Amino acid sequence: MFQIKKICCIGAGYVGGPTCSVIASKCPDIKVTVVDVNEARINAWNSDTLPIYEPGLKEIVLSCRGKNLFFSTDIDTAIKEADLVFISVNTPTKTYGMGKGRAADLKFIEACARRIVEVSEGYKIVTEKSTVPVRAAESIRRIFDANTKPKLNLQVLSNPEFLAEGTAVKDLQEPDRVLIGGDEGPEGQRAIAALREVYEHWVDKSRIITTNTWSSELSKLAANAFLAQRISSINSISALCEATGADVEEVAKAIGMDQRIGSKFLKASVGFGGSCFQKDVLNLVYLCEALNLTEVAKYWQQVIDMNEYQRRRFACRIIDCLFNTVSGKKIALLGFAFKKDTGDTRESSSIYISKYLMDEGAELHIYDPKVSKEQIMLDLSQPSITERPEKVSELVTVSSDPYEACTNAHALVICTEWDMFKKLDYLKIYQKMQKPAFIFDGRRVLDDLHMQLQNIGFQIETIGKKVTTRIPFTPFTPTTFLLKDPLLRKPKAQKKD
Numbered sequence: 001m002f003q004i005k006k007i008c009c010i011g012a013g014y015v016g017g018p019t020c021s022v023i024a025s026k027c028p029d030i031k032v033t034v035v036d037v038n039e040a041r042i043n044a045w046n047s048d049t050l051p052i053y054e055p056g057l058k059e060i061v062l063s064c065r066g067k068n069l070f071f072s073t074d075i076d077t078a079i080k081e082a083d084l085v086f087i088s089v090n091t092p093t094k095t096y097g098m099g100k101g102r103a104a105d106l107k108f109i110e111a112c113a114r115r116i117v118e119v120s121e122g123y124k125i126v127t128e129k130s131t132v133p134v135r136a137a138e139s140i141r142r143i144f145d146a147n148t149k150p151k152l153n154l155q156v157l158s159n160p161e162f163l164a165e166g167t168a169v170k171d172l173q174e175p176d177r178v179l180i181g182g183d184e185g186p187e188g189q190r191a192i193a194a195l196r197e198v199y200e201h202w203v204d205k206s207r208i209i210t211t212n213t214w215s216s217e218l219s220k221l222a223a224n225a226f227l228a229q230r231i232s233s234i235n236s237i238s239a240l241c242e243a244t245g246a247d248v249e250e251v252a253k254a255i256g257m258d259q260r261i262g263s264k265f266l267k268a269s270v271g272f273g274g275s276c277f278q279k280d281v282l283n284l285v286y287l288c289e290a291l292n293l294t295e296v297a298k299y300w301q302q303v304i305d306m307n308e309y310q311r312r313r314f315a316c317r318i319i320d321c322l323f324n325t326v327s328g329k330k331i332a333l334l335g336f337a338f339k340k341d342t343g344d345t346r347e348s349s350s351i352y353i354s355k356y357l358m359d360e361g362a363e364l365h366i367y368d369p370k371v372s373k374e375q376i377m378l379d380l381s382q383p384s385i386t387e388r389p390e391k392v393s394e395l396v397t398v399s400s401d402p403y404e405a406c407t408n409a410h411a412l413v414i415c416t417e418w419d420m421f422k423k424l425d426y427l428k429i430y431q432k433m434q435k436p437a438f439i440f441d442g443r444r445v446l447d448d449l450h451m452q453l454q455n456i457g458f459q460i461e462t463i464g465k466k467v468t469t470r471i472p473f474t475p476f477t478p479t480t481f482l483l484k485d486p487l488l489r490k491p492k493a494q495k496k497d
Contacts, residue, residue, distance in 0.1 A: 002123070002194045005030060008082035010112050012036035012045055012071060014052055014168075014275065014344065015129055015161050016088030021060045022172040024069035026202040033070045033078040045071035053343045053370050056169040076119045084195065086159075087112045087140075088129040093279050102286035104133050104279070113143040120152060125191045127157040131220055131276060133283055137181075137213045155191035157182045158213045160220035165274060166341030178208045181216025221287075224280040225300060230265040231272045232306035238268035238464030239313060248464025249444065268464040270415060270442035271310040273338030273347040278304060311349050314463070315356035318440050321461055322410055327361035330434075332409040334402055335416020335443075336368035336376055343370035345379050349442070350415040355385045358395050365397045365405040369418060373398040407432045417443040430456045 007023065009016045012034045024032040036042050044051035046065070050058055061069065072078060079085055089108040094100050109132060116126055126144075128137055137156045144154045158181035163171045178199045182188040192210050199208055211219070238248040248268040256263030272278070281303050288297035319326050338348035345351065354364055358380070366376055376398050381389040399405035402421075406412055406429045414421055422445055430437050439446065439453060441462040446453065450460055450467055460467040 001197070002083075002125075002190060004083045004125070004194050004198055006082045007032045007084045007086065007198075008078040009034045009086040009088055009129070010036070010075065010079075010115075011086075011088035011090070011130070012038070012041050012051070013088065013090065014165065015163065016086065017045060017050075017052060018054055018057055018163065018168045019088070019129065019161060019172060020086070021057060021064065021069060022169065023198065024064040024067075025060050026173075027198060028064075028068055030198065031068050031070070032064075033072055033082070035072050035075045035078045037073065037075070039073050042071050042073050053341075054168045055166070055341055060169065075115065079116055079119050080121065082124065084125045084127060084198075085116055086127050086129045091130045091132055091279075093282055099286050102282045102289070104131075104283050106132065106136060106139070109136060109140065110143065113140045114147070117144050117147045117149075117152070117154065120154060121149075122151060123153045123155075125155050125157060125194060127159045127195065128217070129159060129161055131160060131224075131280055131283075132158075132217060134214050134217045134221070134287060136217060153187075155182070155187055156213070157188075157191055157195060158216035159195060160216060162220075162223065165344050166339055173202070175203060175207060178203055179211065179216050179219055180208065181211045181213040184212055221280045221284050224276050225284050225303065227265050228272055228277040228281050228307070229300075229303050231267075231269075231277075232303045232310075234266045234268050235271065235310040235463075236306055238310075241464045242466060245466050249447065251464075268444065269310075269417075270314045270349040270353060270463065271307045273349050274344065275346040278307070278347050308352075311352045312356060314440070314442055315353050317461060318353075318357065318411060318413060318438075319360055321438055321440075321459070325360070326357055326410075328363065329410040330363045330365060330408055331357060332399075332402075332405040332412045333357075333364050333366045334368075334405065334412065334414050334421055335418055336366055336371045336379075337416050340417045340419065343372075343375075345371055345375055348379070348415075351379050351385060353413070353415060353442070354380055354396070358386065358391065361395070363395055363397070365399050365409065367399045367402045367405040368416065369420065403429060403432070408434060409437075410434045411438040411440060413440045413442065414445060415442050417445045419445075421445050422449070426453055426458070427456055430458060 007030055009020045016034055020032045020034050041051050050061060087109060089112055091104045091106060091109060094103045094105045109130065126140065137158050141156045160179055162175065180192050180195055182192040196208055234248065234252055237251060241248040241251060252266040255261055256266050281300055285297045285300050288300065322329060333350065333354060336348060336350045337343055337345055357364060377392060377396065380386065380392045380396060386392055402424060436459050437457060438459050438461065444462055453460055
């Protein structure tokens with residue numbers, strides 16, 4: 001059986017970096033080289049300040065780097081030496097032309113395929129790691145076949161990642177499953193066996209699933225679509241809860257105890273974000289449309305529409321509570337990453353909530369412990385978010401301290417479920433805010449603190465629940481009763497002419 005001794009990963013991003021770092025740590029006899037055209041990113045991987053934040057990742061990188069884990073911009077050499085080449089480049093949604101807004105842009109995948117076939121010699125296994133449309137492997141294979149050279153044998157596999165940002169290292173070390181797709185012929189099975197042996201260093205054989213290439217590609221899209229669907233489903237119920245007086249957390253707990261449903265991904269919030277969910281669902285929609293499966297496409301499009309509705313609904317709730325105007329009002333937005341324990345802001349709900357509030361003239365003061373000022377300003381200056389980038393610098397201030405962000409604010413809006421937000425000194429925050437002081441909890445991280453926060457004086461608004469306003473008790477007397485009801489007040493004596 002063919003043994004893999006050297007691995008090259010093209011792409012040093014959120015997938016390639018962590019994946020190859022864990023492989024290097026679990027397979028000390030395999031040399032792993034991660035390459036990228038972005039020199040600044042490679043320099044960061046070779047420094048003490050990694051380009052991405054994931055709990056536990058830095059420790060793994062430092063333990064392997066320079067031993068059997070390397071980061072380099074010398075792409076051609078790494079490809080030539082490798083037995084296995086992972087393609088882990090970006091596959092963004094197209095912003096132009098046919099399939100705009102839905103189809104995946106495969107220009108980086110194609111560029112990788114052409115470069116691999118140009119510099120390769122002998123036998124190599126080329127493996128998709130990026131999320132790609134169904135039959136993308138066939139496109140890679142066609143490029144290889146059209147540019148074949150003597151004694152060159154390139155086998156194509158699909159090995160999609162199933163990582164959740166914030167828990168990526170744990171997901172790699174203890175995966176629910178590893179999926180490998182390849183040709184059903186002898187050469188394809190030989191390549192599958194070689195990659196399977198790499199994972200068997202630490203993954204139980206029962207968790208390694210082999211399929212044909214197209215099933216592997218579709219499984220990735222379908223898995224993310226199902227997870228996104230669950231989030232949109234519970235978010236739709238959160239709107240109903242707010243209208244009826246039910247509590248979406250109680251509803252989610254009740255339905256999650258049904259073993260047929262399960263409790264995961266039933267957390268109501270301001271909506272899902274990240275690099276995968278929206279992109280993959282839109283990719284699935286486009287695939288269905290291209291295959292004339294109109295009703296199926298409409299079904300999955302509704303998952304995206306509900307996510308957008310939830311974001312817009314939350315922003316409208318902020319505006320309504322602030323007396324139907326936020327123009328010129330300072331609003332503290334806590335959390336900009338799309339979820340806790342990551343610095344990734346791709347498709348973060350915070351971006352869209354900020355957009356809606358900026359459109360109404362709000363002055364935003366944004367704090368996030370892991371997202372840089374440069375990234376926040378870049379995200380909010382995108383053409384899809386604002387037509388006037390100069391407006392962003394006028395309306396947005398990035399704070400380095402949550403208390404600073406909240407000083408003189410009319411409202412505090414929690415958009416990311418960072419644990420630190422549960423431990424803030426809310427009495428200190430309340431004393432420095434405008435009154436009435438509002439908290440809009442878009443992640444339900446303060447559920448256990450509602451009574452204390454109301455005792456302080458805050459007015460609480462949260463996803464999927466009506467928080468009953470607690471009115472301070474005033475002893476009843478006829479005088480106070482008359483003063484409270486203008487219809488029962490004694491008329492003032494008429495002045496005599």
